[in-house]
Amino acid sequence: MLRIMPRTLPQRALFHRSFERVSLPELHSAIQEDQNTCYCQKLNARLPSATDPLDSQIKLPHRTPNYNxxxxxxxxxxxxxxxxxxxxxxxxxxxxxxxxxxxxxxxxxxxxxxxxxxxxxxxxxxxxxxxxxxxxxxxxxxxxxxxxxxxxxxxxxxxxxxxxEGVVQAPKLSFQDYLGGKAKAPEQDREIHHQNxxxxxxxTFLRDWSLVCGHYKRDAKCGEIVTDIITAFRDEKLFPESNLAIISHVGGHVFAGNVIFYKLFNKENERNKLDSLWFGKVYPHNLKLLCQNLENKKIIDEMYRGGISMN
Structure with a gap:
């Protein structure tokens, strides 16, 4: 059995779960690179001629998505x-x-x-x-x-x-207001109020989510790879109790396939806390490895785009 070697990176304290960042062992990494190159060549043959090819050698940046x-x-x-x-x-x-x-x-x-x-x-x-x-x-x-x-x-x-949350933000002074000498907006304009x-x-539907980017008209790479990844989810029976969906553009189409996982973290009276995990360079042949490691609270660093806790 292939083992995933832990890296010296710290665990992400911001997650509700405690995920360990791990890296592929050298031998398995070489095998993966060969598989990735072979798959990308096959997928590129399906793309329209004007589409930039899928490049398995591109490096993923690690960035924390900023949204709530x-x-x-x-x-x-x-x-x-x-x-x-x-x-x-x-x-x-x-x-x-x-x-x-x-x-x-x-x-x-x-x-x-x-x-x-x-x-x-x-x-x-x-x-x-x-x-x-x-x-x-x-x-x-x-x-x-x-x-x-x-x-x-x-x-x-x-x-x-x-x-x-029903809050209407106060309008800011425009540059024309500034030129006209206004020091502040009128009271009735700048009042922050709650609407009725x-x-x-x-x-309520309390299930995890697996979202695969497949926005073809935004980038054909995502539109082509998504069907292969969805098939892999089904054939390998990966996260069968999660909602599975194709999602529109989530950024980073050069890193196709892009997959977002939402993992609920259930505590008593705190059911809606969850972890958001973003991955790129997900291909049909490495999806199972990614999902198995997530089940074991491990994040494969070579495929990790970033993540954040939500509640």
């Missing part, structure tokens, strides 16, 4: 067989058809709210109800709430305020 909520818009289950290829524009904010037009609307109402990521996903298993083509509701799953919210299109502005929010209840 992840809003996932669920794709309809019966509208497109492969929405990540057909329906998701290069920039999702330019999608004009339902339900994807809700993304630009939600983002506009959130304004410059820091720490909220918004993506589209297409579910690959049946642990959660998915919308239908003619569904009057727009389905958003919010992490770390771990709740599915069904929202009317007319309520997106209220939902944005709800996500943003619609209390969106949502339906």
């Amino acid at each position: 909520k992840h809003v996932l818009l669920l794709s309809p289950g019966d509208k497109f067989s492969e929405p990540w290829k057909l329906a998701w524009n290069h920039n999702l904010d330019t999608n004009l058809t339902r339900p994807y037009n809700a993304i630009s609307k939600l983002r506009s109402f959130l304004g410059n709210s820091p720490g909220i990521l918004i993506n589209a996903i297409h579910l690959q298993n049946e642990f959660m109800p998915r919308p239908t083509e003619n569904d009057e509701w727009i389905h958003f799953f919010v992490i770390p709430d771990m709740k599915l919210y069904r929202i009317k299109e007319t309520d997106i502005e209220k939902f944005a305020s709800f996500l943003n 929010l619609t209390k969106f209840q949502g339906e």
Whole structure:
């Protein structure tokens, strides 16, 4: 049995779990490099000629993602067989058809709210109800709430305020205000207030998540590799009790395949704490090794992009 050799790096104290950072042993690393090169050559042969090839030699930077909520818009289950290829524009904010037009609307109402990521996903298993083509509701799953919210299109502005904790930030003085000699904004403009929010209840679904980037029109590498990774998840029965989904662009397409794991950390009366773990250079042949090590609270350093605790 191949052993993963621990590195001298410290454990991440910011995680709810205590993960150990490990590195591939030298022999196994050489085997992996050969497998990676072979796989990338095969995948590059499937790519459009204008797409930059997948390069297994590229080094992953380790960066801590900076966000506190992840809003996932669920794709309809019966509208497109492969929405990540057909329906998701290069920039999702330019999608004009339902339900994807809700993304630009939600983002506009959130304004410059820091720490909220918004993506589209297409579910690959049946642990959660998915919308239908003619569904009057727009389905958003919010992490770390771990709740599915069904929202009317007319309520997106209220939902944005709800996500943003209902606080309307005070407007700042513009440069024109400064030139005009204003020292501060008028009281009625700068007052911070709480709106009378619609209390969106949502339906709780307490499961881990495995999200694989597959945004084809953003980068064909992600769009091609995602089907191979999803097949590996199924064939190897990896995290079979987790929600499995294809997600729109999460950055770093040069590091395809990109996979995000959300791992719940259950304590009494603290059920919604979870760890967010981002990985790149995930290929079908190394996915099992990655998942087995995660099960044993180990992070393979060569595939690790970064992570953060959420609650």
